[in-house]
Amino acid sequence: MDQHVIQVNNLTKSFDGNQVLKDISFTVNRGDVVAIIGSSGSGKSTLLRCLIDLEQADGGTILVDGKALIENGVSVSPSQIKKVIAPMGMVFQHFNLFPHLTVRENLELAPKLVKKMKQAEMDAACERHLKQVGLFDKIDAMPKTLSGGEKQRVAIARALMMEPDVLLFDEPTSALDPELTGEVLAVMQELAEEHMTMLVVTHEMGFARGVASKILFMNQGVILEEGTPEDIFEHPKHDRTRDFVSSLSNKD
Amino acid sequence: MDYFMTVLLPMIGGLGVTMGIFLITFFVSIPLGFGFTLMTRSRFKIINAIAEVFIYVMRGTPLMLQLLFVYFGMPLLPVIGPILTFNRFPAACIAFSLNYAAYFAEIFRGGLLAVDIGQYEASKVLGLSRFQTMVRVVIPQMIRVSLPSVTNETITLLKDTALVTIIGVAEVLHYAKAAVNRDATPFAYLVAGLLYLVINFVITLVFKKLEEKYDF
Numbered sequence: 428m429d430q431h432v433i434q435v436n437n438l439t440k441s442f443d444g445n446q447v448l449k450d451i452s453f454t455v456n457r458g459d460v461v462a463i464i465g466s467s468g469s470g471k472s473t474l475l476r477c478l479i480d481l482e483q484a485d486g487g488t489i490l491v492d493g494k495a496l497i498e499n500g501v502s503v504s505p506s507q508i509k510k511v512i513a514p515m516g517m518v519f520q521h522f523n524l525f526p527h528l529t530v531r532e533n534l535e536l537a538p539k540l541v542k543k544m545k546q547a548e549m550d551a552a553c554e555r556h557l558k559q560v561g562l563f564d565k566i567d568a569m570p571k572t573l574s575g576g577e578k579q580r581v582a583i584a585r586a587l588m589m590e591p592d593v594l595l596f597d598e599p600t601s602a603l604d605p606e607l608t609g610e611v612l613a614v615m616q617e618l619a620e621e622h623m624t625m626l627v628v629t630h631e632m633g634f635a636r637g638v639a640s641k642i643l644f645m646n647q648g649v650i651l652e653e654g655t656p657e658d659i660f661e662h663p664k665h666d667r668t669r670d671f672v673s674s675l676s677n678k679d
Numbered sequence: 680m681d682y683f684m685t686v687l688l689p690m691i692g693g694l695g696v697t698m699g700i701f702l703i704t705f706f707v708s709i710p711l712g713f714g715f716t717l718m719t720r721s722r723f724k725i726i727n728a729i730a731e732v733f734i735y736v737m738r739g740t741p742l743m744l745q746l747l748f749v750y751f752g753m754p755l756l757p758v759i760g761p762i763l764t765f766n767r768f769p770a771a772c773i774a775f776s777l778n779y780a781a782y783f784a785e786i787f788r789g790g791l792l793a794v795d796i797g798q799y800e801a802s803k804v805l806g807l808s809r810f811q812t813m814v815r816v817v818i819p820q821m822i823r824v825s826l827p828s829v830t831n832e833t834i835t836l837l838k839d840t841a842l843v844t845i846i847g848v849a850e851v852l853h854y855a856k857a858a859v860n861r862d863a864t865p866f867a868y869l870v871a872g873l874l875y876l877v878i879n880f881v882i883t884l885v886f887k888k889l890e891e892k893y894d895f
């Protein structure tokens with residue numbers, strides 16, 4: 428039963444000859460909060476997107492709950508892909524709320540269409556998750572009337588509606604005004620405390636240090652260093668890691 | 680006033696024909712145009728090419744020529760001519776629907792391009808199928824972007840229906856011309872113009888309401 432929620436072995440990915448991921452391997456255990464850090468262009472987003480089939484890796488293996496998404500460079504069938512990525516949710520830098528739907532409709536669209544959930548059940552879940560992100564009063568609002576921080580919290584609630592085993596976050600606070608990042612990070616911290624398994628690409632060193640159970644430092648398409656926040660922040664093995672961490676931490 | 684009625688009454692009959700062509704073209708060319716939009720986005724090169732050529736030809740040649748071709752030209756084609764022989768009214772509807780489908784296809788193509796890639800990605804990670812994504816997420820946003828252009832095109836369509844007098848369809852302009860020739864006064868033209876204005880007023884109102892509904 429010591430199955431990893433996510434297991435990645437020797438993952439590679441190129442965009443027209445430009446190798447963006449080089450031999451990536453790591454595992455994620457249930458309840459882990461993995462912060463993926465590294466400078467811009469190091470391949471963090473591409474890695475996250477490969478896990479949920481928004482990009483297709485060229486080589487290597489990805490197992491989600493023990494089921495292969497790609498095995499030794501060979502993708503499984505489209506219907507199998509759908510099944511394998513179903514237990515994962517994703518939160519994007521630019522929220523990607525559905526602008527033509529109210530907050531409630533944003534939350535209920537997928538449960539209705541994909542899970543065929545009953546209306547009463549959906550409404551209850553909708554209420555629960557909106558309260559969880561502190562936005563129950565916005566249930567009938569249109570996305571354009573929300574602040575960036577509120578949009579992102581709705582996006583998190585929308586992902587939670589599908590009851591994911593794993594949540595992927597790609598720079599969830601990077602598009603926000605600095606004073607709005609706190610409310611989103613607080614929601615994520617609460618999720619971490621409830622033992623939600625999360626992979627978070629972030630430049631928020633405070634979050635990585637305080638909330639993550641494990642940090643991956645990526646550099647030029649490889650995981651240069653991997654460890655606990657203590658390892659990465661207090662005893663980095665590589666100069667690059669130290670330089671990166673200190674340059675970002677000093678900003679605050 | 681009496682003269683106004685003698686000019687207006689036959690024109691009301693013509694108005695039915697004008698509205699017939701207008702409504703049929705509108706309700707056929709919009710779904711047809713969207714079909715061509717989807718074809719231009721197909722993975723299959725040949726389907727792409729068919730749609731591109733269709734749109735290019737329809738937009739690159741005069742509507743009047745297309746009208747003449749459908750009504751007078753197609754029946755003269757060898758072998759298939761007899762099957763492609765239509766009465767005036769259906770011929771007008773066919774030419775207009777094909778022509779306007781090409782314009783609507785281009786409008787919808789622009790509307791689809793305006794939908795952010797993030798909308799497709801969010802739909803995918805939530806588990807929506809391609810079809811559900813299209814119908815529930817993409818098309819409503821495409822409609823919002825396309826509506827102003829569709830309004831313009833629809834107003835143009837109403838005015839273009841006057842072209843069908845060239846193949847002898849008895850619509851509003853046909854009766855106006857007859858009255859002007861008969862009575863040697865331009866009054867009937869003014870009445871016809873008024874009719875087009877009134878209908879366009881209604882069209883504009885309807886689309887305003889639609890734009891309000893799609894203002895999200």
Ligand SMILES: Nc1ncnc2c1ncn2[C@@H]1O[C@H](COP(=O)(O)OP(=O)(O)O)[C@@H](O)[C@H]1O
Pocket residue numbers: 442443447465466467468469470471472473474
């Ligand atoms: N769709 C794409 N096509 C071509 N190159 C891409 C694409 N996506 C990312 N890249 C390239 O891959 C590299 C890594 O990008 P990314 O994974 O977004 O890095 P990060 O998220 O760490 O900033 C960059 O050089 C970027 O230009």
Ligand SMILES: [Mg+2]
Pocket residue numbers: 471472473598
């Ligand atoms: Mg990125």
